[in-house]
Amino acid sequence: MKHPVRLQVNGRAVEAQVEPRLNLADFVRDHLHLTATHVGCEHGVCGACTVLLDGAPARACINFAVRCDGRDVRTLEGLSCDPVMVRLRAAFTAEHALQCGYCTPGMLITARDIVLRLPDADEARIRVELAGNLCRCTGYAGIVRAIASVLEARLSEPSEPSEPR
């Protein structure tokens, strides 16, 4: 038994018929072929599946696609031109914040949220905010430094538009 859903994904209207048990991660990955959103646990712990749901980070694996009817979903693919993301990508490379790259999309979406929401975050706060994203490769040092460096850069140069296009 399938249900209709209409939602916005990366700024585009999407309509689909989905089974009630289909989660949002499988929906964007398998139905929309947006595979930047990764799946690491499917039970809401690892954060690899983090997307923006109505602008706030959410775990796609524990949100059902049917429950997203009428909502706005943004995956990493939809943030490629986002100015904060542009800065974060450069910082992630400069600080060696990724190795295998599997946790990276979820990390970037959480990182962007930290940058926009907590301009004064110090290292300890960044670490607390990252508590919902697991990385098995990096030991987090580079990720924390990358986020801190973007926060710092924005203090001296705060003028970028913060809304995604």
Add this chain to the structure above:
Amino acid sequence: MAGTAHKGVGASLPRKEDARFLLGEGEFVGDIHRPGMLEVAFVRAPVAHARIAGRLKPAGFEGRVFFMQDLDGVAPIRAVSGLPGFKASDLWPLARDKVRHVGEAVAMCVAETRAEAEDLAAQVMVEYDELPAVVDMEAALSAPPALLHEQWGDNVFLESLVDGDLAAIRARAEIRITRRLRTARQSMAPIEGRAVLCEWNGRLGQLEMHSAAQMPHITRAGLSECLGIDQGAIRVIAPDVGGGFGYKGILLPEEVCLGWLARHLRRPVRWLEDRREQLTANANCREHHYDLTLHADRDGRLLAIDCEAIVDSGAYSLYPFSACLEAAQVGSILPGPYTMEGYRCRTWSVATNKPGILPYRGVARTGVCFALEVTLDAVARAAGREPYEVRLLNLVQPGQMPYDNITRKHFDSGDYPEAVRRAVAAIDLPKWRAAQATGEDAGTDMADPRGGRRIGVGFAVYCEQGAHGTSVYHGWGIPMVPGREPCAARLSPDGILELRIGAHSHGQSLETTLAQVAHEVLSIDPEQVRLVHGDTAMTPYSTGTWGSRCMVMSGGAVAQSCTELGERVKAIASAVLDVPPDALQLRDGGVHVRGSDRCLSFAEVAHLFYRQPQRLPPTLEAGLEVVTGYRPEVDTGTFSYACHAVVVSVDTQLGHVELLDYVIVEDGGTLVNPMVVDGQIIGGTAQGIGTALYEEMPYDMQGQPLASTLADYMLPGATEMPPLRIEHLQTPSPYTRFGQKGLGEGGAIAPPAAIVNAINDALAPLGVELTETPATPRRILAAIEAAEVERSGSGTHA
């Protein structure tokens, strides 16, 4: 060297592979879709040990559900070892007569979606006649409740002995310390699980398998044996792989099943391991037990080690590393970088009703380092000396290098005592000793009989043998032995350098670091270098990525092939520029006539060779494609090492441990990319901290796994990581191309030893000594309470 320092060996070059991952354009197996693809779910055993009494497919779905008897022509996975006395196990891709651990695959179900495949799996009926479960490794050995493989007569894959006569030493040793130590079973838990996508290519008559794998060529060899088709009819592709750490260095039963299924159905089929399968059904690692005795003189000088160790190897010997590599390795590596007169070690690889084991980052070293270093601290306490002093007394000295230790491990180079001295200085030991004495900083509460929060400092030293070659590995007699490591280097017609290697990267940054090596040799810009790896059809055979070998072996191979390619470039340039080859020099991305401004870029040389052969002399034979196989001068492996020093505070009421400071002084020889090296060390250390404090895969008495989610199996998060400082010694290996050493695993080796030593240092005044990992609050409080009971007990009797 022709390279310019900022891009070649020694440069912290930013990674070439980052861009695609940061845009979400990495391609992992789970990202690949094929038209008509079906999804697979497995029916898995709900009990640890049972005979299969009956099985029934749901009516109407007989063609969608498969048991072992349906997989005609498929042979079991048989990972043998040539070590004398080894008993092999048959791992049928789907259980045939018995199941031997919870999660063992019993049936394969296929449907349009994974959800539907799981629906189908739920309807498959399997009847089990339960047998007693063998859960504890000591019981498995001495009083087994059952036999896993009846024909063996016991539960022992292999017993091995490194013998030594210790009688004289025993008689004269003034200090004798005996400890029983345990390390918990762990799960390697990369964030991407295993994933397999298989399809049959009718045109090529070839099975094409995408698999999240570390060793594609070995996977292909094993698949061929199990499926009974020749290796040319199999292509294994490992695309981007989301972390490995040893977990993806195996031929999976699921790979065999899907290989058969794709060929049988002539349709693409896919299985994505979910986290529950990863944690409970597939391989675990590292459950060790030690009965360890150290004999020393009154100063703490080590005289002999006497050890009996058991490794819980689970139910089956896994391909290719086998069930016994880990325990047998314990016997050969336990003495490590310490000097001594006598050594004896008996080990058992024991079968239990748990999943088989794989070598996790550091393999047996993490357990061995824990056992030895924790017991060595007890020696130091008995001698009344600082733990670091006892280490300085016993470590191999730089003047002894190269050094063959008591188990004839050949240490290539290094200054171990210097690493200890620098760690002692960097952690500022006197400061913490003063803080312990006054209780300041620590929050020590003198009114609390336990002392509130207590501070402790711990040290641990390890060595890591990397890039073991033929001479070491053939002795194991397992299905793979590394030989010469190949690299195919090719200049494309537009002057791009393509490097093809048989190893694979799952986070190690080989696309960057091997480009740096090519730059070092040829001066070609790393941006002009393309690494092709992870595909058996495109790359030369290699045993793959394991044992911290890639930078030494693939790095050496790239350098060797590029050197030869450089000669060929010079030959072409020499003919065209009409100068002798030795008047030519490779620099700045091309070939230059020494002392003149005449030059040809690599693109020009390639263009000449491929597009304008009429300009070349007909006698010029050699092309711009070179395949060589590299082997270091001495192939027994490189030895990197480190001293870890950590300061902890232990809350004696809550059992909580906080890491206040952490210093690593390490020696990985010449560092090809120091940024990448630090990334490996920090990432490894995070895993080691998990081993020390959090990670544990417990089983109940029936053999049921008790950690089936990441909420039960706790991986360290960003808040669990301490401030970390790294210092490098760089003693080149005399045997490798640039002096580089393998070091990818080291970070994960020392933390359990260093952290537990620090906890024991903090709790020594309470008479507490932990000998088990992870040091969870429950274990710490239990140890404190036991010590209190003992003290009050002895008080009553006094």
